[in-house]
Amino acid sequence: MNHPRGVISLPRSLVLKRIVGDIAASEHPGKVMRKWRKVFHASQVEVARRMGVSPSVISEYETGKTKAPRVDTVRKFVEALIEIDEERGGNIVSALENVLFSEELLVTLIGIGEFPYPRKLEEVYEAIEAEPVVHHGNVDVFGYTVIDSVKTILEVPARSLIRVYGECPNRVLVFTRIDRGRSPMVAIKAAGVKPSAVVLHGIDKSEVDDIGIKIAEVEGINLATTTESISRISKRLKELTEVQPGDRG
16 A cells, blocks of 8 residues: 555554664664665665655765765655555565564564465475475465574574564575575574474585575475575565566566
């Protein structure tokens, strides 16, 4: 549902407030603005048009060439992101509603999305060129979350993982900046959550830690690896959130 400019319904207003706060509280607000623009898959041109400014203004904020934006400017920026998403069906905001209630998860999030209908796991694997390591079946997947593994392990308590992933377990979790994959799997086991699959980014299947593999086997979690670039993974996963010609409706 679309809303008049400046009027955003609950819980959309809570999402707005948390993202504005995340940007305003940062020592590098421009970098955080760019991060959120990327999460929403919005171009500088799209956001600038919504805000009534030139794309160069957005670029200068994001690169730090312009001093830190005022809070009202940040609010308009985030409103523009939300409006763009609402016009596309509200996929990103809906996916964010649980995540944003955990301050720790804000800094770990790279990408998030919901699929228009259940996608088969093998379809998701094919999109991001993932190689199965442990396979428990071609299960249905309802969405994805891409997170920074190092920040997640260091900064996110188990209760936050339980809240976010436990409420929607039928997801693919992509962990970036992976060394061998033990830590993410240990964290998932400790949190007691069971995603449809875990994809370890940045390593080959032969490099996956034996303990990580054992956890996946015992817990019944599909495990895979991919060496595709983060930008490519984000792009392909985002494409899966859109209904394409020939897709089932």
